[in-house]
Amino acid sequence: MLRRMLDSKSYLMSIERNPVLSQVLKKTFYAQFCVGEKKDEVVRNTNFARSVLGYDGILFEYALEVLGGTTPTAAETAREIEVWRKGMLQSVEMAQEGDFVGLKWSGLGRHALHLLQTQQDATPEMWSAIIAACDAAAAKGVSLLPGAEEEITNPGLEKWTLQLQKRYNRLENGRAVVYTTYQCYLRSISSRLAQHLEKASKEGYIAGVKLVRGAYLTSEPKDLTFDSKDGTDKMYDACTEAVVKQTWTPIVSPSSPTTPFPRVNIVLATHNLPSIESAKSIRATQLTHAPASSLPRLTYAQLQGMADEISQSLVQDTTMKKDSMAKVVKCMTWGTTTECLNFLLRRASENKEAALRTEDTRRAMGAELGRRWRELLGGV
Numbered sequence: 010m011l012r013r014m015l016d017s018k019s020y021l022m023s024i025e026r027n028p029v030l031s032q033v034l035k036k037t038f039y040a041q042f043c044v045g046e047k048k049d050e051v052v053r054n055t056n057f058a059r060s061v062l063g064y065d066g067i068l069f070e071y072a073l074e075v076l077g078g079t080t081p082t083a084a085e086t087a088r089e090i091e092v093w094r095k096g097m098l099q100s101v102e103m104a105q106e107g108d109f110v111g112l113k114w115s116g117l118g119r120h121a122l123h124l125l126q127t128q129q130d131a132t133p134e135m136w137s138a139i140i141a142a143c144d145a146a147a148a149k150g151v152s153l154l155p156g157a158e159e160e161i162t163n164p165g166l167e168k169w170t171l172q173l174q175k176r177y178n179r180l181e182n183g184r185a186v187v188y189t190t191y192q193c194y195l196r197s198i199s200s201r202l203a204q205h206l207e208k209a210s211k212e213g214y215i216a217g218v219k220l221v222r223g224a225y226l227t228s229e230p231k232d233l234t235f236d237s238k239d240g241t242d243k244m245y246d247a248c249t250e251a252v253v254k255q256t257w258t259p260i261v262s263p264s265s266p267t268t269p270f271p272r273v274n275i276v277l278a279t280h281n282l283p284s285i286e287s288a289k290s291i292r293a294t295q296l297t298h299a300p301a302s303s304l305p306r307l308t309y310a311q312l313q314g315m316a317d318e319i320s321q322s323l324v325q326d327t328t329m330k331k332d333s334m335a336k337v338v339k340c341m342t343w344g345t346t347t348e349c350l351n352f353l354l355r356r357a358s359e360n361k362e363a364a365l366r367t368e369d370t371r372r373a374m375g376a377e378l379g380r381r382w383r384e385l386l387g388g389v
Contacts, residue, residue, distance in 0.1 A: 011038075011354045024346055035346050041314040043072065043349050044341035051103055051343045058339055063324040065336035068154065068310050069104055070111035071096040072344035072352040081119045087134065089118025094138035098145055100343070106150035109276070109308070109338060112142070113156055114166045125158075125165035139173070147177055147186045152217070154276065157190040159225045160233055171205065178215040178274075184306065185274035188217030193245040194226055194234045199260045202248055207263040210271035218252050219276040220245060246287055249277060253291050255305060274306040278340070280316035285309060285323070292335065293328045301333045312340045318373040 014022055014030075024031045045051035055067045073096055081089065093116045100110045115122040117135050124131060131139060146153050155170050157163055170189045177186035189205060191198050202218070209216035222241050226234060235241045244260075251261035255270050277288055288307070295304055311320045323329055323337040342352055 011350060015350050015354065024350070031346055039346055039349060042312065042342065043352075044313060044343050046343070046345050048099065048103060051341075055103070055341060058341070062321070062339075064320070064339045065324075066108045066308075066338040067104065068109040068111055068338045068340040069100045070340055070342040070352075071100050071116070072342050072349040073113070073116045078119050080123075086118055086120045089120075090134055090138050093117045094141060096344075097138075097142040101142065101145045101149060101151055103343075104149065104151045107336070109152045109154050109310075110142075110146060111154045111156055111340065113158070114139075114169055115158060115162065122162070125162045125169075128165040128168060131169060139169070143173055143177055143186060150184070152184065152186055152188065152274075154188045154219055155190060157192045157221065157223070160192075160195065160229055163192075167201075167205070171208065174209065174217060175212055175214050178209075178217055180213060180215060180272060183215075185215045185217030188219045188274070188276060190219040190221055190278075191248065192221055192223035192225075193248060194223035194229075194241040196233060196235060196240075196244075199244060199248055202251075203257075203261045203263055206252075206261070206271050206273070207265070207268050209273075210263075210268050214271075216271045216273045217276075218273055219278055220248055220252075221278045222281070242281065242284065245279070245281070245284055249275075249284065249288050250291065253288055253305070253307065254295075272305065274308075276308045276310055278310040280311055280319065282319055285319065289326070289328060292332060296328070296332060301331065301335075304332075304334045307332075307335045308338055309335070310338045310340050313342070315370065317370050 014024055014034075017023060020026050022030070024034055044054045051069075055069075058064050058067060073093065096116075097110070097112060100112075104110055114125055117131075117138065121131065121135055124135075130136075143153065145151075155166060158166060167189060170187060173187040174185070174189065178184075191202050195201075206216050206218075222245055223229075223234075235244065247258065247260040251258045252273050252275050255273060257263055257266075257268075257270060277285070279285060288309075292304070292307065309320075309323050311317070320337060320339060329335055329337065342349060344352075
């Protein structure tokens with residue numbers, strides 16, 4: 010249904026022209042996964058998430074995406090860059106110190122997507138918009154999380170991202186401004202992560218590492234990805250172990266064994282409970298031998314509307330409360346209903362685990378409603 014809305018020329022299926030359809034989508038699917046269309050709505054809902062739900066921060070994600078299309082004119086390219094620039098600056102403006110802002114380099118437009126897929130440099134106009142967003146984030150103490158995309162695009166976007174990491178992730182600041190996202194369903198991701206960590210070590214900057222399982226499994230060439238979820242899980246946990254422990258391992262190993270492991274900031278963006286428990290166990294052991302201040306920054310992140318029970322268990326976890334360098338954030342996507350369509354479409358179909366997580370969340374909510382009802386009836 011979402012795909013039909015995205016492609017349809019019909020009045021009945023257009024969420025921009027059909028107000029009834031727009032309201033139905035806004036009050037259901039949109040409300041489950043997105044935080045608002047305008048600044049006042051976004052700020053109100055994210056403030057609730059901080060003050061009432063107890064999250065340590067918010068991961069703002071502007072929903073604008075580019076998934077392909079016809080070759081743009083120069084004027085269209087300029088407009089697409091400006092839309093992205095304004096959206097990014099507004100996201101940073103809504104964020105507070107310590108928050109994160111997600112982004113898509115391809116959101117800069119169709120020409121940007123072409124440049125990324127051919128591993129070319131950004132144009133001066135694109136680079137100006139990127140630097141404006143990075144400067145604003147750095148000045149406010151906000152970190153940027155460029156998302157990984159399909160593997161044909163990733164080498165190009167990593168090229169852009171690593172340039173920015175070297176520029177902004179200064180050791181003396183103690184915080185990564187720009188991260189790189191690593192999709193652990195890729196068989197080669199551990200070696201790529203090792204290469205980037207080695208580069209950060211040699212060039213003297215903080216490596217910002219965001220680990221995800223991956224959102225483009227159905228469209229990737231099968232030889233690039235693991236054949237089973239178990240393979241992806243093992244890769245995710247192996248990469249997590251290396252960066253959380255800040256040590257080279259047989260899976261994540263440098264080309265030169267004498268290369269020191271770099272300083273890292275870590276975002277574990279996952280709905281997988283065993284992976285979270287594994288990371289928490291490593292961290293708990295570390296806290297028995299060293300003060301929290303000596304450990305790398307570690308952030309757990311889940312999407313709004315998915316794995317909410319996991320997010321809340323982290324918020325209330327006693328070990329987390331002792332760990333001043335660890336935090337829990339909720340990824341909250343904002344934008345108009347139309348802008349969110351591509352995002353919503355991927356949320357609905359990206360992987361089986363995400364669908365299972367909503368099932369678990371629904372069961373948890375049902376159990377809590379039952380508990381409250383029994384309490385209302387006097388413990389019957």
